[in-house]
Amino acid sequence: QVQLVESGGGLVQAGGSLRLSCAASGRTFSRCTMAWFRQAPGKEREFVAAIMWNAGISSHADSVKGRFTISRDNAKNTMYLQMNSLKPEDTAIYYCAADLRGATPRATPSRYDYWGQGTQVTVSS
Numbered sequence: 001q002v003q004l005v006e007s008g009g010g011l012v013q014a015g016g017s018l019r020l021s022c023a024a025s026g027r028t029f030s031r032c033t034m035a036w037f038r039q040a041p042g043k044e045r046e047f048v049a050a051i052m053w054n055a056g057i058s059s060h061a062d063s064v065k066g067r068f069t070i071s072r073d074n075a076k077n078t079m080y081l082q083m084n085s086l087k088p089e090d091t092a093i094y095y096c097a098a099d100l101r102g103a104t105p106r107a108t109p110s111r112y113d114y115w116g117q118g119t120q121v122t123v124s125s
Contacts, residue, residue, distance in 0.1 A: 002026040002098045002114045009094060009119030012086055016123070020081040022096030022116060030074040033099040035112060036081045038092035038121075048094070049081065050105030059105040064090075086123045093118040 008020040022034065035050035049070035051058040058070050067086075072079040079096060097112035 002028060002032065002100070004096050004098060004114055004116035006094060006096050006116045006119040009121045011122045011124065014086060014088055014123055014125050016086050017082070017084045018086065018121060020083065020094055020096075020119060020121075022079040022081075024077045024079070024098065026077075028100060029077045029098070031100075031102045033102050033105055034070075034072060034079045035097045035099070035105065036070060036079075036094060037097060037109060038090075038094045039118075040092040043092075045095070045109050046092075047107035047109075050107070051079065052105060053102045057105060059107070061107070083121070086121075088123045088125045091121060091123050093120050 003025040005023045031053050033052050036048040037045050038048050039045045049060045051070045067084050069082045095118045096116045098114040100113045
């Protein structure tokens with residue numbers, strides 16, 4: 001079993017930066033594919049980025065390419081999302097998720113077995 005706890009959200013002005021962290025418990029973290037999703041009010045959960053267990057393969061949604069970067073530190077059981085050049089449309093609750101099979105990163109929420117509680121990111125204009 002894997003437990004996930006997000007942190008690092010907050011209020012930031014447009015053009016600013018935040019770094020989200022996802023701390024994982026459980027011995028299987030290093031073999032999981034990890035991902036970030038986000039959900040804005042009234043909208044469906046949206047894929048942001050994902051990274052394979054060895055950090056060799058990652059994927060970013062077109063809407064965040066060039067602005068957000070996913071990374072992980074298996075020694076610390078932690079995944080990160082560096083968010084730069086934030087826009088008001090990035091406002092959402094950000095969730096981390098784990099795929100225990102360690103598969104190639106996928107954008108479909110149903111592929112992921114465990115989820116964190118989320119952290120709020122608000123970008124003001």
